[in-house]
Amino acid sequence: MTNRYSCTLCTGTFDQLPSAAKPVCAHAGSMVPVPVFEGAPTGCFDRARFNGSAFARQNFVSSLGRGRFDCRYDQNAGVLDVVVKLDLGAGDVPLAEQQALAAKLKNRVPAYWNGKWTFRCTRPGWTDLPPVTTRFAVEIVPAGQSHFTLALSRPKEDPAKVQKGRPIYLRECRGFLSLKQVITGNPQAKDQLDLLDFHLDDFAHVLAAQIITTHERRRLQTAQESMWNVFHLPLSVRRDNQDTTISVPVSALFLGFDGEITSFLADKLTDFSKIVARRMPGTRAVPIVISPPGNKIVANRENWDAQARRVVEFLQKLPDGNAIVLGAPIPEAVALTIRIDEELEQGDLNDLQYNVAVHEFGHMLGLPDEYEDPLDSPNARPDDRAKATVKAEYIKLCQLAGLAAPNFPSHTSSMMSDGMSVLPFHAVSVWDALCKMTQPYLAPQHWEIRPV
Structure with a gap:
């Protein structure tokens, strides 16, 4: 009766009599006892044997x-x-x-x-x-x-x-x-x-581009909701040659009154940009829209347009920054906002x-x-x-x-x-x-x- 061993490096199998020392493989791996199945031992699975x-x-x-x-x-x-x-x-x-x-x-x-x-x-x-x-x-x-x-x-x-x-x-x-x-x-x-x-x-394919774009927009909105508080504001859009108002989810980006992007906000925007960049190959980039507020109460308090442009410029330097755009003011917003464009999928996509x-x-x-x-x-x-x-x-x-x-x-x-x-x-x-x-x-x- 023989004992069978397997080399931990090359996985080759070797037989040895119980009274003899463990066999040695050219790869110098540890010899582990394994069951003796039908068939002869393989010997060393070395590179030369692999190549041939x-x-x-x-x-x-x-x-x-x-x-x-x-x-x-x-x-x-x-x-x-x-x-x-x-x-x-x-x-x-x-x-x-x-x-x-x-x-x-x-x-x-x-x-x-x-x-x-x-x-x-x-x-x-x-x-x-x-x-x-x-x-x-x-x-x-x-x-x-x-x-x-x-x-x-x-x-x-x-x-x-x-x-x-x-x-x-x-x-x-x-x-x-x-x-x-x-x-x-x-x-x-x-x-x-x-x-x-x-x-x-x-x-x-008549509808595939629209469905894929809608799925991508929802992916980004899910990421947005996981990173910021989301609330809904009315937005005026034009669909089917008619003006209409839709409810869009937006997140407020509160900047300091000096107009500088805080390190906390910079980290948040960077993390969000990394998620945006995970877009599946072959998918159209859904725009990320940064908009100044349109509320007249705060319109003159700060230079919101300049701050919005600063956020856009910051994001454009990050991965997938080509998807970042500056949007028109949202009338009912009271702070800078970030939203995922809902209009791309409504257009006449190729x-x-x-x-x-x-x-x-x-x-x-x-x-x-x-x-x-x-x-x-x-x-x-x-x-x-x-x-x-x-x-x-x-x-x-x-x-x-x-x-x-x-x-x-x-x-x-x-x-x-x-x-x-x-x-x-x-x-x-x-x-x-x-x-x-x-x-x-x-x-x-x-x-x-x-x-x-």
Whole structure:
């Protein structure tokens, strides 16, 4: 009978007779007793052996339990190739047209997903490994060789659902990847992606820009409320070519009569500016408006206009200072005020270029929708319970990768919400594949996700 040991540095395993001294690894790590499983001991997992190894997985399903892809890591070139294989299924679009549309999907996926992050090795002595770049590809293959089935169809639009002379797509499910993998508990079950109309193409999303901007404005107002007392004042605005009055939340910024910004106020403004700067990539900057008071009782007491300009200039020098503007006096205000502009989202924002199929590709990697917050309750639909399971595992995987998960629900510029921005937390299922391929040599904490 032999005893088995594992090196704490290289994780290699070694066998030794009970009467002999503990084995020694070339890495000089501590030898820890481990159970003897089937199979021979691995020996030292050294760098030379790592450099000469092949790392690949077929039909990989991450710990999210959803999504499937093939992957191959070239440790010498620093490249991780991820391939999703589709068959064309049984949609109601002619086969020749399906093939032409599928070619667009093969083009658009790498255009949006490639080059958004790198994986860096942080293990001491191994940091010279090339940063790992992920390359995504979609292949059209026969049905028996695919990860997913793609079904294309062209239903008629509802003429009543039109804005700016074009159909409204938002929150109408123009594409959906089934959840059979999770519902059946079989990771190798084949799910089907149903895409309606021409949604392998980019298109002008009529409402997305407005919804994302509203979400950003509310994020800043929540931060404002956490830092200052908020009260509401009437503000005259023009909407739909008519003058109207709305109630806006504002916070008073009390400055000394000498017009100088106190250190306390400077610290508050700096902290607020840091929160503003956390705006998600691809999101329009919602203006932060500094306004002098319009109350005639105090109008002549101090030089409020100059003080307002001083606050604007102070904020403009901080992170995201380009979002700071000087507003008109607010008639009922009695002090300098700060508010979050509520007019940007009411304007004629440029349509967001959106691609349903590229969003659905994120589901093929296993990622959940961020605009939903599904709950796993006894009365929930099977699909919602499955989504809740994926969401819970996704949050765990983000934590393991050292990343903050997105909020659920949230309407943001994120690829898995209402926008087209691919972000570091979208890398976690691919990061999971890299960790599992290299786990004999490297632990998950040795792989760091870094945005490009």
